[in-house]
Amino acid sequence: MQIYVCVRHVPDSAASITVTGGAGIDQNIAFLINPFDEHAITQAVKIRDKIQGAEVIAICLGPDDAQKTLQSSLAMGADRGVLVQTSENHDSILTAKALKTAIEQDGSPDLILTGKESIDAEGMQTMFRIGALFNFPVVNNIVKFNIQDNEAIVDHEFSSGIVNRYKMTLPCVVGAGKALNVPKYPTFPDIVKARKKPVKKIALTDLNIETVTNSMTVVKLEPLLQKRNPEEIKGTAVQAAEQIVQILKFEAKVIS
Amino acid sequence: MKNIAVIIETDVSKSGREEVKEICFGMITIAREKNCELFAFVINADIQALKPDLKSFGIANILDIVLESDLQYNPVVRAKAMVKAVEKFHIDAVFGLCTPMGKDLLPRMAAQLDAPLVMGCIDVDLQPDSHTKNCLAKTLQYSGKAIATIKTRGNIPIFGVKPNAVKPVKAQTDTRILRFDGIDLDATKLKLIQTGRNDKSADINLSEADIIIAGGRGMKNPENFTTLFKCAKILNASVGASRVAVDEGWVPYSMQVGQTGEKVNPKVYIACGISGSIQHFAGMKTSQMVIAINSDKDAPIMSNSDYYVVADALEVIPELTKLLSSTQPKAANLPNYGVGNKF
Ligand SMILES: Cc1cc2nc3c(=O)[nH]c(=O)nc-3n(C[C@H](O)[C@H](O)[C@H](O)COP(=O)(O)OP(=O)(O)OC[C@H]3O[C@@H](n4cnc5c(N)ncnc54)[C@H](O)[C@@H]3O)c2cc1C
Ligand SMILES: Nc1ncnc2c1ncn2[C@@H]1O[C@H](COP(=O)(O)O)[C@@H](O)[C@H]1O
Numbered sequence: 001m002q003i004y005v006c007v008r009h010v011p012d013s014a015a016s017i018t019v020t021g022g023a024g025i026d027q028n029i030a031f032l033i034n035p036f037d038e039h040a041i042t043q044a045v046k047i048r049d050k051i052q053g054a055e056v057i058a059i060c061l062g063p064d065d066a067q068k069t070l071q072s073s074l075a076m077g078a079d080r081g082v083l084v085q086t087s088e089n090h091d092s093i094l095t096a097k098a099l100k101t102a103i104e105q106d107g108s109p110d111l112i113l114t115g116k117e118s119i120d121a122e123g124m125q126t127m128f129r130i131g132a133l134f135n136f137p138v139v140n141n142i143v144k145f146n147i148q149d150n151e152a153i154v155d156h157e158f159s160s161g162i163v164n165r166y167k168m169t170l171p172c173v174v175g176a177g178k179a180l181n182v183p184k185y186p187t188f189p190d191i192v193k194a195r196k197k198p199v200k201k202i203a204l205t206d207l208n209i210e211t212v213t214n215s216m217t218v219v220k221l222e223p224l225l226q227k228r229n230p231e232e233i234k235g236t237a238v239q240a241a242e243q244i245v246q247i248l249k250f251e252a253k254v255i256s
Numbered sequence: 257m258k259n260i261a262v263i264i265e266t267d268v269s270k271s272g273r274e275e276v277k278e279i280c281f282g283m284i285t286i287a288r289e290k291n292c293e294l295f296a297f298v299i300n301a302d303i304q305a306l307k308p309d310l311k312s313f314g315i316a317n318i319l320d321i322v323l324e325s326d327l328q329y330n331p332v333v334r335a336k337a338m339v340k341a342v343e344k345f346h347i348d349a350v351f352g353l354c355t356p357m358g359k360d361l362l363p364r365m366a367a368q369l370d371a372p373l374v375m376g377c378i379d380v381d382l383q384p385d386s387h388t389k390n391c392l393a394k395t396l397q398y399s400g401k402a403i404a405t406i407k408t409r410g411n412i413p414i415f416g417v418k419p420n421a422v423k424p425v426k427a428q429t430d431t432r433i434l435r436f437d438g439i440d441l442d443a444t445k446l447k448l449i450q451t452g453r454n455d456k457s458a459d460i461n462l463s464e465a466d467i468i469i470a471g472g473r474g475m476k477n478p479e480n481f482t483t484l485f486k487c488a489k490i491l492n493a494s495v496g497a498s499r500v501a502v503d504e505g506w507v508p509y510s511m512q513v514g515q516t517g518e519k520v521n522p523k524v525y526i527a528c529g530i531s532g533s534i535q536h537f538a539g540m541k542t543s544q545m546v547i548a549i550n551s552d553k554d555a556p557i558m559s560n561s562d563y564y565v566v567a568d569a570l571e572v573i574p575e576l577t578k579l580l581s582s583t584q585p586k587a588a589n590l591p592n593y594g595v596g597n598k599f
Contacts, residue, residue: 158451168447219392238575
């Protein structure tokens with residue numbers, strides 16, 4: 001059984017970003033694995049450990065620096081990595097095509113995992129596109145996963161507390177939500193061991209993907225500035241509550 | 257002339273009537289452009305009940321999509337039905353909401369059509385220039401730290417509009433109803449087998465909420481969260497939480513607001529005992545008004561709020577609840593989760 005996990009190399013969530021050139025960001029900040037993708041890796045490793053002969057392959061479309069994200073995936077338990085090298089930022093239409101082609105050239109997927117969304121592009125769509133290209137069923141934001149015979153039973157968190165359970169035929173694509181599991185962070189020996197695991201590199205251009213005419217291009221990026229003018233509400237708890245009611249009523253107009 | 261589809265979500269009002277969700281009107285306002293004809297797509301809804309509202313927002317055509325099979329709640333079937341409708345009515349662009357339903361439906365449609373899709377739109381320009389079919393959409397990226405303008409190229413771009421992104425503007429029009437049924441659909445690879453609630457946050461729909469009261473480490477224990485729930489109930493608000501409150505096990509993960517939680521866009525966000533970390537802001541930065549209640553006047557949330565109270569939230573919230581008990585909330589919509597079997 002081959003389990004592919006798509007991992008994205010994203011700016012550290014704690015870093016401030018600086019817009020450069022009008023539509024990009026200064027890359028001189030720490031990049032790491034997309035937080036949701038850690039849940040995908042964790043799940044993949046769990047499944048593999050129960051199935052003899054199963055293999056977890058982490059795959060990433062990204063720059064050379066994205067080897068770090070693959071190393072993290074390997075330290076978390078993936079068996080090997082595939083880096084599809086590119087120096088550009090690609091939209092999810094092309095990303096899905098590249099990942100699909102690279103996976104197909106590498107092996108034959110029984111299961112593909114992704115995160116539920118990326119924290120930089122916030123596209124919320126790559127998993128659905130990969131699924132459509134393979135003609136595999138897709139469920140995103142899963143919080144429970146089980147394999148039974150040749151099917152996957154998954155719980156999809158539709159919205160806060162509303163859960164739909166699906167039965168999917170394998171192979172399938174699932175997007176990991178945060179409540180799926182608790183990622184186990186690698187120990188030092190895990191990290192050392194990961195360095196010996198193989199990582200295959202392929203240039204995006206060598207995948208020979210047919211020209212894509214549909215696209216989404218970031219043409220402008222502006223920092224989102226906070227323009228609030230904080231005003232203090234003073235007084236006792238009762239007085240503060242009274243003022244909040246007035247604000248909700250007359251300024252925000254959310255109560256009458 | 258362009259045909260624009262808007263995907264309508266509905267609610268059940270207190271009186272039990274089906275109605276257009278209020279957040280749809282802002283989306284329709286964004287979708288409405290000169291020389292365009294609007295098509296409202298609704299699946300298995302009470303069209304007559306929805307018609308007056310849709311008419312007053314400029315919908316020329318209501319497409320009554322009727323799915324009769326018991327597969328009607330299957331997301332693959334719904335997406336296929338929408339795609340068929342898009343093709344049959346020569347739709348040039350699709351608008352939906354960036355809500356739980358939209359987050360599932362819109363990417364399925366985009367994947368099927370291999371069409372561009374921008375989620376979380378706060379603005380869309382369908383005709384930035386007359387020579388091409390390219391469109392421009394504004395959305396947040398980098399965990400809410402930047403606004404990106406995205407150019408879509410290709411047929412049938414799809415836009416998932418963030419709730420409360422713009423003020424709804426009315427525009428009366430003549431409206432006709434078109435029926436679209438007899439759609440032959442199946443979904444053999446994906447079956448919906450159960451639907452239901454998994455925890456007490458089930459009545460919370462953070463991504464669509466108008467008012468959110470959120471608690472953080474300052475709430476100290478799960479019992480104190482009940483005071484937030486009480487206050488929220490009277491306000492018809494949703495309760496959110498910081499990651500610390502979730503990690504401590506006080507409330508379920510589905511209540512987390514932030515970069516790795518829900519992205520919210522309410523009219524009012526009341527933060528109680530939340531410091532205002534960069535990751536928390538990533539989820540609530542665009543709130544129209546932020547009211548912070550924190551015992552530390554130097555907490556980052558204070559300088560990023562519209563109003564702040566330097567106080568113990570555990571004292572202010574109960575007072576607020578008392579006062580509000582004598583006031584009426586403006587609107588009270590019951591959530592509509594009418595799908596499939598129950599757990
Ligand atoms: C990859 C990553 C992703 C993350 N994602 C998220 C996310 O999605 N959402 C999120 O929230 N965090 C997220 N975090 C965590 C984030 O960095 C902060 O740790 C977290 O937001 C802090 O929560 P808090 O404000 O409740 O707690 P604290 O920062 O400890 O703040 C508690 C506040 O409560 C105040 N207080 C204490 N007692 C009272 C009282 N009685 N009355 C009033 N005020 C009181 C204190 O003054 C303080 O300001 C993420 C972190 C990482 C690394
Ligand atoms: N460049 C990439 N390389 C590998 N996986 C990716 C890439 N971009 C997106 N993904 C996967 O798709 C998920 C959703 O991304 P998005 O559609 O941008 O929200 C991520 O959590 C990843 O698992």
